[in-house]
Amino acid sequence: MIPAAFEYYRPTDMAGVIALLQEHGDDARVIAGGHSLIPMMKLRMADVPHLIDLQGIEGLSGITVTDGVVRIGAMTTQHEVIVSDALAAAAPIMKEAALQIADPQVRYMGTVGGNVANGDPGNDMPGLMQCLNAQFHLTGPDGDRAVDARDFYEAAYMTEREDEEVLTAITFAAPTGGYAYEKQKRKIGDYATAAAAVQISKEGGKVAAASIAMTNLSDTPVWSEAAADALVGTACDEAAVKAAVTAMLGDIDPTEDNRGPVAFKRHAAGIVLGRAILRAWSRA
C-alpha cells in the first residue's frame, strides 16, 4: 500500500505553513502524527499532492495549566497526555480517554490536534472536547480565532476550520467533580462501538452540574444537554440514570457498520453511558 506521490514540506514557522496552504489550497494538507492521514493516503482515500509536516514548528506541543485553564498544543501526543502529571491533576478524564485510544505505538505518534481536527466521528477526543466545552484555536491568513468545540463539527470530516487554517491548540477550563470516559470497542486499536464522556459535580448529595457527550454514534460527536439536564438536581439514582440514558438516545443517530446494527449501537450507547455516569458519580 503505497500512496500517490506528493511534495513534502517541513516549514519551521506557522507563516510558512499558511503560505503553503494559500498557495496549494485543496491540494495541501498538514500532517501531525499522521496516524489517521497516512492510512487514508495509503488506501488512496485521501489524495494529498502537497504534504506539510508540522514537526519542525516550535511551540505547537506541550501542556500547560494556568489559572485553572488547561492548554494543550496541537502537536501534543496521546502518550504525552497520558504521562502528564499536570493534566492528571487538572483534568484526569484526558488520561482515562487517551489510554483507550488505539495502541501504544499509535499513541506515541497520534496527536490531540490531529484527533480533534480530522473530523472523524470515530475519534475519541472530539466527544471529550464537547464534554469539557473546549475551545479550538485556529491560525490562518487572517490571524487567529477560537471556535467552541461544540460549534466545530458539521458532518463527518467537515469542520468549521477553513482549508487555509491550522488548529494550533485546544483550551478548556479545568473541570470539577467526578469524571469518566467509558468506551466499548471490539478490540484494542478499534474505534468505539459507543463511548461516553461524563463530568459530574456534586453538592449536598445531589448532582449540581453535569456534562455528557457521546462518541461515534452520529456523523459528529454528540453533546447531549438533555442527558445532563436529566441528572441535575437528582441523587444520581437508578431512575435518574435511566432518564439520562433515555434523553441521550434521543440525541444520537448511529448508522449500521461492521461494529453492528443500529439497535445494537443504541443498546451499547445506553450501557456505556450508564457505566460512565456511575463511575463519574462515584468520583464526584
Place this chain on the structure above:
Amino acid sequence: MSNKMHVKLNVNGQDHEFLAEPRELLIYALREKLNITGPHVGCETSHCGACTVTMNGKSVKSCTVFVAQANGAEVTTIEGLGTPDALHVLQESFKEHHGLQCGFCTPGMITRAAKLLEENPNPTEEEVRFGIAGNICRCTGYQNIVKSILSAASELNAAKEAAQ
C-alpha cells in the same frame, strides 16, 4: 512529483544518507535501502506491530511513517539491541521462556518490550499486556511472551541493583 529527496537517518548508531521518494514508508527504506531486515512487514496497515522500531525515543510502526517524516531521526531496530554473540536480555529471555514460535512478530515484540521496560522497569503482568497491545502474535497466545518480558524485567533490575 516523484522527485526524490535526500534522507539522513541514524540507524542503530550508524549514519546513513540516501535518496528516496517522500512517500516511501520507513519500513521499506530500512529493509530495502539499508538492508536492515529485522523489522518485518506484517500487515502494512498499522495493526500488527511487526514493523515496530524506536524512532527518536518512541515505539512506532514503521509502516505508518513516511521516510520524509523520519528524515533526521534516530532509529533503533532489533539489530541495534543485541547481536547473535551478545544477545539482549530480552532476546535471551524470549529464548529461555519460549516467547516465540514462528518468530515473525518477535523483532517488533522485543523492540517494543525494550522501550516498555525502559519507561516502566517494573511492570505488572497487566501493564505488560497493555504495553504490548500494539503487537500481534498469532502463535503463542502471548503467555510466554508476557513471561519472557517479566523475566527480563527482573533480570535487568537485578543487574541494576548489583551494579549499585
